[in-house]
Amino acid sequence: MDNTEVWKKVLTDLELNISRASYITWMRNTSLASKENGVAIVNVPSAFSKEWLENKFNKLILKFLRDACSEIKEVRYEISLSKHIPTPSIVLKKKYHTEEPAINEFQEKLLETSVDSKTNLHPRYTIESYVVGGSNQLAYAASQAVIKNPGMTYNPIFIYGGVGLGKTHLLQAIGNKIKEVQPNLNLLYISSERFTMEVINAIRDKTIDKLKDEYTKKDLLIIDDIQFISGKEKTQEEFFHIFNFLYDRNKQIIISSDRQPKALPLLEERLRSRFEGGMIADIGSPDFEMRMVILKNKAQEKKIQLEEEIFTFLAMNIQKNIRELEGALNIIQAKYSNQEEITLAQIKKSFNDLIKSPKKAISLKQIIKSVCDFYDIEDNTLLQKNRRKEVSMARQIIMYFLREELRYSYPYIGQKLGGRDHTTAIHAYKKIKKEIENDINLEEEINLIKQKIYS
Ligand code: ADP
Numbered sequence: 001m002d003n004t005e006v007w008k009k010v011l012t013d014l015e016l017n018i019s020r021a022s023y024i025t026w027m028r029n030t031s032l033a034s035k036e037n038g039v040a041i042v043n044v045p046s047a048f049s050k051e052w053l054e055n056k057f058n059k060l061i062l063k064f065l066r067d068a069c070s071e072i073k074e075v076r077y078e079i080s081l082s083k084h085i086p087t088p089s090i091v092l093k094k095k096y097h098t099e100e101p102a103i104n105e106f107q108e109k110l111l112e113t114s115v116d117s118k119t120n121l122h123p124r125y126t127i128e129s130y131v132v133g134g135s136n137q138l139a140y141a142a143s144q145a146v147i148k149n150p151g152m153t154y155n156p157i158f159i160y161g162g163v164g165l166g167k168t169h170l171l172q173a174i175g176n177k178i179k180e181v182q183p184n185l186n187l188l189y190i191s192s193e194r195f196t197m198e199v200i201n202a203i204r205d206k207t208i209d210k211l212k213d214e215y216t217k218k219d220l221l222i223i224d225d226i227q228f229i230s231g232k233e234k235t236q237e238e239f240f241h242i243f244n245f246l247y248d249r250n251k252q253i254i255i256s257s258d259r260q261p262k263a264l265p266l267l268e269e270r271l272r273s274r275f276e277g278g279m280i281a282d283i284g285s286p287d288f289e290m291r292m293v294i295l296k297n298k299a300q301e302k303k304i305q306l307e308e309e310i311f312t313f314l315a316m317n318i319q320k321n322i323r324e325l326e327g328a329l330n331i332i333q334a335k336y337s338n339q340e341e342i343t344l345a346q347i348k349k350s351f352n353d354l355i356k357s358p359k360k361a362i363s364l365k366q367i368i369k370s371v372c373d374f375y376d377i378e379d380n381t382l383l384q385k386n387r388r389k390e391v392s393m394a395r396q397i398i399m400y401f402l403r404e405e406l407r408y409s410y411p412y413i414g415q416k417l418g419g420r421d422h423t424t425a426i427h428a429y430k431k432i433k434k435e436i437e438n439d440i441n442l443e444e445e446i447n448l449i450k451q452k453i454y455s
Pocket residue numbers: 107129130131132136161162163164165166167168169170294322323326
């Protein structure tokens with residue numbers, strides 16, 4: 001077995017043996033650099049992860065390495081910023097993805113079944129059914145400009161926003177409209193994950209020229225969820241060439257991402273500056289009025305009749321994302337389809353857990369448990385004078401959450417974490433808050449932990 005295969009096998013074993021969060025946090029962007037003279041060199045992305053793997057996972061990693069390749073007697077970890085092997089992180093992203101709401105899977109299935117195989121466009125997503133409000137006005141205006149004049153107004157357009165806010169819908173809608181107006185154009189919609197997979201396969205099959213050839217024939221290229229090419233150098237390189245080729249010929253490129261270009265980690269500078277060279281538009285969370293319109297439109301589509309007070313109730317309580325609004329209607333449809341009239345009381349009962357204010361429901365205990373689970377540490381070590389970096393980091397994160405989520409006073413936070421001084425709590429809170437702003441990985445960890453706390 002070569003190094004890539006060995007490491008892939010080790011990662012699979014690890015995935016089955018450690019917590020999901022640990023796996024995502026610590027095993028991403030690792031690779032096996034060499035295994036000579038019984039010493040395996042594992043590349044890791046940072047000093048922090050090096051320390052962590054050495055202290056927490058060394059035994060396990062060595063065991064699985066030896067299972068895969070019995071000559072290995074020792075493991076060393078080396079920091080390497082540039083050498084990421086793409087395959088494992090694709091596996092990761094995939095898995096990670098399945099943790100999103102079931103409705104998303106449903107949506108993807110739907111996308112697969114009636115999608116136009118030449119363009120990957122699904123007729124369901126139209127610009128006419130796209131509701132416009134303050135939160136997506138700019139993105140919508142940019143899209144209209146592109147529809148009128150592909151390649152001539154803004155190129156590329158880069159649309160970013162959180163999960164379920166309508167990026168895919170808008171991208172697909174632009175594609176569908178252009179296809180309708182100019183049926184002869186050669187269009188393609190693709191997610192960056194699929195693009196990455198194609199690049200990997202083409203490299204393996206030595207058909208990369210053919211791949212490039214196909215892509216450079218496009219008149220319009222739509223790439224969804226570009227964040228997944230972070231850290232995948234070869235894919236970025238190929239994409240860069242395709243991008244330039246199309247751009248130079250005034251072919252329209254449309255990109256979406258879950259965050260703005262400057263916040264994308266491990267993205268080559270030259271790509272970043274290309275992304276920033278066109279129009280950047282964000283999509284935010286919809287306001288109340290927009291949520292009402294979306295609910296009413298979708299209910300009509302699904303032929304569900306609801307009283308005004310039910311719409312109001314749903315729009316008031318489901319605030320964050322449009323996919324959830326739609327999900328609520330799907331639940332109502334499934335549950336009450338054979339009932340003539342649906343009452344507000346029934347709806348309230350059905351959505352009881354969905355709408356409970358999460359801030360009230362969580363406790364100190366849950367925060368401690370979630371953080372400890374996430375970092376795989378025992379909660380009693382937190383209260384001791386343990387200065388191991390991993391423990392003190394976890395402690396600081398707990399302090400941060402106690403302040404941020406529960407609004408505890410600093411003296412109380414100090415007291416709850418082994419009788420520490422209030423200045424320690426202040427320091428911890430400020431430190432973590434600042435680090436989150438500068439470190440996208442930490443930000444992601446904090447978000448994952450937060451999801452756990454509230455789940
Ligand atoms: P994202 O790609 O940003 O995660 P999607 O485009 O998949 O979000 O949107 C999630 C669901 O919400 C889809 O079913 C989509 O049709 C719907 N949706 C999102 N934004 C709008 C909008 N402005 N108007 C109508 N439907 C929307």
